[in-house]
Amino acid sequence: MLSHPHEVFLEVARQLSFTKAAHTLFLSQSAVSKQVKALEEHYKTGLFERLGNSIQLTPAGELLYQKLLVARQLQHELHQEFTALSPDFSPQVRMVIGASTTISLYVIPPVLSAYLGQYPHTQLTLKNRNSENILKALLEHEIDLGIIEGIHKVSNVTYTPLLTDEVVAVCSGRNPLHRQELTAQDLRRIPVALREAGSGTLAVLEEALAAKGIRLADLPVKVRLGGTEALKNFVRVDTCLAFLPRQSVMKELAAGELVEVPVHGLNLVRHFDFVQRKGTENNMPYKSFVQFARRHYSKTE
Template identity: 30%
Template sequence: MLHLTLRQLKVFEAVARHLSYSRAARELHLTQPAVSMQIKLLEENLGLPLFEQLGKKIFLTEAGREMYRYSKTIAEQLAEAESVFAELKGMERGNLKISVASTANYFATQLLASFRQTHPRVTVNLDVTNREALLGQLEHNQIDLAVMGQPPDGHDLIAESFMENPLVVIAAPDNPLAGQKHIPVSRLADETLIVREAGSGTRSASERFFQTHQIAPRTGLVMNTNEAIKQAVQAGMGLAVVSLHTVSLELETKRLALLDVEFFPIQRYWFVVHRKNKRLSATAQAFKQFLLDEGKAAVTG
């Protein structure tokens, strides 16, 4: 008979997911020796090694792979049970774990503020991250909902659009193109673009657009934040394709210029996303419905 503790399973799941004792320790706010001790106790209870070390890296053994599959299932069932019991108590004191793509952070706080006006006792845990990390959080069932651009196929997700996300071309106010009307899209082939990192939804959408129109602008800089891109464009280092939601303040104060380019804006959408098999708590369901019903008005109103 196995004598396992939930603490041991939680620690094991984190180590197996990261394949790192140190990263698991940071995530769980434990010391690395404490993590190692929990794994050692679990292996002693099972009578089998769960990890093997080759050089400086650790890998799951066959027993480890089996335990990882069970530990994920148990963690998901416990999270579901927690949601069910919270729902039975009512959602006045519910918890909401939500992650948003970094571009969506420009309006996420407005959405949450509007939601909490009618649900003031809900505790919100908000994480702002990049697209790759956000998809990982969904895959590992670490969050209730995500707000992001169109998620890729094949991730077993439910995604529903709630607001437009137009992509526009921006330039420094003194750029020769600023103020011109009906700029041919082919003109961008002569320009240098500042882009987000590979995997970014905005970058992927703009690359598809340029391929469709058979244009290949030069890539001058690759940056992993919208703020860095805006600063670089403002300094005259190139143009950028960004979400209109990220530059409203700079356009209003004329620190950046919106270019009137043919076929722009590229029309995309914001989606509220969760795992297909996830049983949403009453709080998460209420926030999802709020986005679908009132998301656009909460940002623009």
């Protein structure tokens, strides 16, 4: 099994940062440095090259990193097979997952609860950012699995569908706007509140408007807010129209605090996808988590 110093080295090598690795591992930076130094003394060579405020792997460090990735995968496979043979065998497993705001708040919590109920020895960390920043964290090796929504696909990432959701136009239940049926062109004259740049919800709206020959710049944007909850709380007390995931406003719609405003001909369907760097799709335990989450939502549909 991988030793603690090797696990620490793997995290530093993955993030190319002692500070970020210390944060992820819940260790002090000095403790992380001590473990890496012990490995360098063991192998009689440097594993990282310090370049000002950044680091990079030396040839020896890169060799060790690649071999340890293979060893970790074999270790996860061995743990899974032994768990099937011996129910009393319960090794500690650590996962760091990133998810966009809507998914973190409304989609993934029931999956995490069910998964941890079945695999109680999993130490799971969920990072909540907008879709663009989750993809950035994935490409920078800060996370190994992300769940994002409605942004353009990039070539070095694998996308695995989780579920489909709808973005709806809503306003306050006290706003007379909800008694109107709008067209996409009407949005040029109605004040709107939008999510921040990089939001998957915003990307879906932008794409749907472009199909109607409308740019975001053509809309009378009153405010941009970072996060679904902030936008939802704002539109509840304002006269703006807002576009929010149906998943995020189901309670407010049922209570009458928010009202859906039909916008004729505007198709605002978006997909929630798992994202992984190409070549890592079979890495455990992330592969089993993806399969578990997809089964969970296939049962609820």
